[in-house]
Amino acid sequence: MITSRKKVVLVEDSPIALEILQQLLKSSPEVDLVGTARDGVEGLEVISRTQPDVVCTDLFMENMDGLELTQRVMAESPRPILVISNFVGKKDVENIFRLLQAGALDVFPKPITGSPTDYAKVRDELITKIRILASMKVDANPQKLSAAIESSTSSSFLGTNPQVTNIASSVQVIAIGASTSSLQTIQKILKQLPQNFSLPIICTLHISGGSLPELVNWLRCECHLKVKIAELGETPTPRTVYFAPENSHLELDVQGKFTYVRATVTEKYCPSITVMFKSLAKYYGRAIAAVLLSGLGSDGAEGLQAISQAGGITIAQHETGGGLFGMVKQANSLNAVQHMLGIEEITPFLLQIVSS
Structure with missing residues (x-):
């Protein structure tokens, strides 16, 4: 209705x-x-x-x-x-x-x-x-996001739940899944992270073919962290943001190194957020925090569920209008979302995870 x-x-x-x-x-x-x-x-x-x-x-x-x-x-x-x-x-x-x-x-x-x-x-x-x-909130004043970060300790996103705080203290990696419509959101999140952010960030993004290198170059100029396309055989390191390549799924092998996997003809998304999330859940277990941003389709929902079942922290973008759409709606229907946060709350939450 x-x-x-x-x-x-x-x-x-x-x-x-x-x-x-x-x-x-x-x-x-x-x-x-x-x-x-x-x-x-x-x-x-x-x-x-x-x-x-x-x-x-x-x-x-x-x-x-x-x-x-x-x-x-x-x-x-x-x-x-x-x-x-x-x-x-x-x-x-x-x-x-x-x-x-x-x-x-x-x-x-x-x-x-x-x-x-x-x-x-x-x-x-x-x-x-x-x-x-x-349903998305927009703001002409970027200082509001900075203020939210500065007040994150008083907001105590994680401090109210000792179990979550204990999990946060063991987190070793951040994962982000997004679609093209969330490019600005990714930029906002990454721009507010400090240069000494102590965890690697691994992203899978649905984006038009041929656009990823330009996106990486854009984000390099917009944030303090190193931004790159994940290389085959590379080990994720802190203070670096990695993006899945355009034509392959991004996974980790048994040694924790990046590996590329070609999509099958029946797969709708390549690279796939769910494939990446499931691979990271298998390797890191409870030592992962994953963020699923709003976007069309259902990719990422089952992957977020796998991370939640492995004991990790799961976050999804909450829109101001109150409605859930696409990927976030599917993830929520699977009870895979532990924390539904607005755009301005995601970065403070990630910083709180690190400080925990």
Whole structure:
């Protein structure tokens, strides 16, 4: 049952694309298209007047483009922004990261006309993204996250539970699973970790092919830790963030060294968060803390369950709107989530684990 429709403003300068997107949005009972604009200047006025839950904008427009619009919105009246463009595909990595740095939460390729089946698929994907983004908290003031970290000892995330504190004191590795929509969240989490963070961090991310090297380079400039793609035969070391390679699952062998495993033809995700989580659970047992961020699909849920059953600490991203979607919803249905935390709470929690 739909309890509330998500208010959306659409900023698009192409009449054809505007018509297609309007049809997609208006065909859903979950969305209320409250305004449209032809460029960023007009978009700012419409956004101010309608106060939407989500802004969908094109990238390249006259007068004010989507990048400047994103910067202005995040500075003046922050809210979730989805960039819908022909220039956010696999070959447009630089555009994507510039938009994410400006505050956009996700990108979506501009739809084209096609068969009714294709139309329905695009509509469902777009509406799902809007629903998830509408539930996400955005903040123009990064100092709030820093303040949350500084007050983490008084908040005592772990101190209220001696059993969890004892487990935290033995944690040897942090694992993170995420989708493309969580790139900004990963950046926020890693940026707040100090250079002397004493645990390795191992990540699996769903990302467009060919984009991972650019992501790693971006994060290197954004955080204090070393960031790299995990190398075959390498042993995880502290103060380093490792990412699974694009075309293989990332696992650990019996000696605790990285190994690559090719996906089978029946596997939907490669690299797979669940495959990585299960491998780390097998090697580290209770000495692991895992974070599953919001994203589409179900990958990561069974892996988080394996870590919980092994005695490790499991964390999932909680959205402000109260709804659970995709990977986090699946993990929660398996009773795999021990701690449901908002974005601003995850980094303080990880720091508390280290200090324990």
